[in-house]
Structures are given as C-alpha cells and as structure tokens.
Amino acid sequence: MTAGLLVSAARSGAGKTTVTLGLLAALGRRGITLRAAKAGPDYIDPAFHAVATGAPCINLDSWTMPPPLLHALVAGATDATDLLIVEGVMGLFDGVPGVADRDGSSASIAARFKLPVLLVLDVTAQSQSAAAMVRGFASHHPDVRVAGVILNRVGSDRHRRLITDAIAPLDIPVVGAIPRDAALALPERHLGLIQAGEHGDLDRRITALADMAEKHLDLDAIVALAASIDHQPTLNAVPALLPPGQRIALAADAAFAFVYPHLIDGWHNAGAEIMRFSPLADEAPSDDCDACWLPGGYPELHAATLASAQTFRAGLVRFAQTRPVHGECGGYMVLGEGLEDADGNRHAMTGLLGHTTSFHKRRLHLGYREARLLSDSSIGTRGSLIRGHEFHYASLIDPGGDEPLVDLRNAQSEPMAERGGRRGHVTGTFFHAIAQVSS
Incomplete structure (x- = not known):
C-alpha cells in the first residue's frame, strides 16, 4: 500500500514549495517511485512537482471537489507508487469557515486521507517560541497529526539548537533545518511563481534543491514518518466536468x-x-x-x-x-x-x-x-x-x-x-x- 505525507506550514511564504521540491528530487534520486499532489486550487506549483518527479501532479481540493472525485484522484495517483507527497496550501488550517471537513484547507486533506503532516516553520526572528507554535498546531485538531518539523531559514547552529531543544519535550521530531539562502528561492511574478516551462535553468534549480535536501533534511526519518494512505475505492467515477466535445x-x-x-x-x-x-x-x-x-x-x-x-x-x-x-x-x-x-x-x-x-x-x-x-x-x-x-x-x-x-x-x-x-x-x-x- 502506498504511503503518504502532507507538507504544510503556519502560513504562506514559509517555504513549503522549496521543501517539497527538494524532498521530491532527493527521494527520487534514491529510486523511490514518487507522485506529488497539491492541496487547493493552485495551478502553478503542480508543474514544478511534475518536473521534480517525472510524473503528473494532481490537485486535491476539498471545497470544490466532491469526496468521490477526491478519492478517485488519490487512487489514481497511488497506483504503482511508493510514496505520495502532498504540498499544502496557505497555513495548515486556513480554509472556508464553518464547512467542517470540506473547507478547502490542507488539514481537511490530511484528515480525510490520514496523512501525517510535516510542518515547515519559518524561524526567522524567533527561537524557543517556535515550540509554542508546534504545540498549538499539534493539538489544534484531533484528526490532524503533526508528525515532524522542518526548520526553515535558520540563522546559525546555535539558533537551530535553541529551537530543537525547545521542541524536544513535545515528542515531535525535528527532521531538518535549512539555513537562510536566498539562492534557493524561485523567481515570482504577479500570479505566483514564474511557470515551470519558462525556466531555462529549471533542471539546475531542481538539482540544487535536491542537494539542499540531502544536506539539511533527515530523509530516512522523513520517509519513516509516512503512513499508509486511507482512501476509499471509487467505481465508475465520473469526470469532474463532462467533456465539451469528442x-x-x-x-x-x-x-x-x-x-x-x-x-x-x-x-x-x-x-x-x-x-x-x-x-x-x-x-x-x-x-x-x-x-x-x-x-x-x-x-x-x-x-x-x-x-x-x-x-x-x-x-x-x-x-x-x-x-x-x-x-x-x-x-x-x-x-x-x-x-x-x-x-x-x-x-x-x-x-x-x-x-x-x-x-x-x-x-x-x-x-x-x-x-x-x-x-x-x-x-x-x-x-x-x-x-x-x-x-x-x-x-x-x-x-x-x-x-x-x-x-x-x-x-x-x-x-x-x-x-x-x-x-x-x-x-x-x-x-x-x-x-x-x-x-
């Protein structure tokens, strides 16, 4: 059975896409058969995921997509796949208020498919306070399990130790610490990242992100955090929209x-x-x-x-x-x-x-x-x-x-x-x- 993880964060801009791409590319080097998904309606990030994995990336959106469609998409993505990595949208719990399990949040996808959450924390201008954020995210929803933490934009080794030591009593492992490095950022324009197909040097950028992940993430520990994906078999699934023609x-x-x-x-x-x-x-x-x-x-x-x-x-x-x-x-x-x-x-x-x-x-x-x-x-x-x-x-x-x-x-x-x-x-x-x- 395919295992899965969801990469999320406390907010947009914390480094989810950088971490996800590095993780996908680095694990791909190990010969793991990977697929990627994007929580929410974003149509730019999935093109980068597809380049990193060599396979199409799907969207999973609990507000726009009926549950049978969600389960059919996951079933298709996990066929002959070792590991599915889902990149979240915005902050972990951000979504449409008052809609329970179909609010469009990353958390709703994690809960529906029982995906452990890998929480990316931008620790710029904070240290031990990061532990309070982890505690809050870990206890916020009973059906959402924060399984590990990646620290992003770490200023020094001392900075990393302060935060890691503060998180240790929570029994949630810190499985990576990425230093501040503007060279890792992907260029943007008014609708987000510049499209994958417009980068003449995208392979080089993906290679650099894979190198970053191998150096700064505990890949073995991250793979061990993944859990079997809980999805319902879907028979005779209809398309999301009927084709407008033959x-x-x-x-x-x-x-x-x-x-x-x-x-x-x-x-x-x-x-x-x-x-x-x-x-x-x-x-x-x-x-x-x-x-x-x-x-x-x-x-x-x-x-x-x-x-x-x-x-x-x-x-x-x-x-x-x-x-x-x-x-x-x-x-x-x-x-x-x-x-x-x-x-x-x-x-x-x-x-x-x-x-x-x-x-x-x-x-x-x-x-x-x-x-x-x-x-x-x-x-x-x-x-x-x-x-x-x-x-x-x-x-x-x-x-x-x-x-x-x-x-x-x-x-x-x-x-x-x-x-x-x-x-x-x-x-x-x-x-x-x-x-x-x-x-």
Missing part, C-alpha cells in the same frame, strides 16, 4: 497554460481526444475538432502578439460560428473586444464576446466561486452547480452586452457581480471551473 481543441502555450490536469484526464477517460494548438504561434483550432477550450494563463504579457495573430483570430471566429468555444480567466479576456496591457495600451482581441479587460487597472480577484449555470454551455448543462476558483489581477472595464452565463457566488454564498458572458456558441468566465457538484 475532439477538443485546447489552446496551450505560455499565454494559455493554466488548465487542471484532472480535467484533461477526466476528458481522456470519458473518451475525448485533446488536440493542442498555440495561439502565440498563430495557430487556429483544428477544423476536425468539435469544441474549443481557451484556458487561463498570461495573455496580458502577450497581448500584442495575440492581437497580430491573424490566423488564430480568423480561425477561432470561423470555428465559433458552428461549434462551442469556452474561455476561462485569460481565455475569457482573449474572447473579448480588447485587452489593456500593463502600460495602458489597448490591443484588439477576438471580439467573440463584447467585454473589455484591463491589466493596467489592476485589482486582485481571489477566492472560491460557485456558479449556477443559466444556460447549457461547455462547462455543463443549465441549472448545474459548478465550483471553481478565481485568481487574477485584470479588471473588467467594459462588461459588454452579452447574455450572462452564470449566477456566481463566493464560498460564503454571497452574490458576485461578475456573471461571465454568452453569445451564440461562445461562452466565458473569469473563474476556473474545477468540478461539477450537482446537476
């Missing part, structure tokens, strides 16, 4: 890179074919496809190139005359009339929907979303309830006059102003659909 044209390049692997796998398992094309290379969706999907990404960084991609734009317009086209987040921006870049320059987009977006007038939009579909579309049938996530800095500066696609609410069931758009066969929303929760 042959799906999927935009895939640096401007359209944010698509959840579980969606693609679900479509494949339902018998659909995925045909990738690159708008940045001025490619159009293939005429032998019967649906087109424009995922999120960074179109705001490539607006001029997309505006001049005449073959792509003309081909997409022709495709949309007879077949469904759906765009989410960045894809939704490209379906509109125009897009303002960071300098305020407006670039003409495809005009298949009537809205205009701006990255010049930036405001963070972040959080879970629940959408009731107002009509049939590529993401489901009318009346279906879809859960997903929104994360972008672009603003809607002209909503246009299209029919609304969804009645949208946040995780607290509060109405949201944004309702997406629908015109003919074309639909789009700012939120990323993750799973259908009811029909």
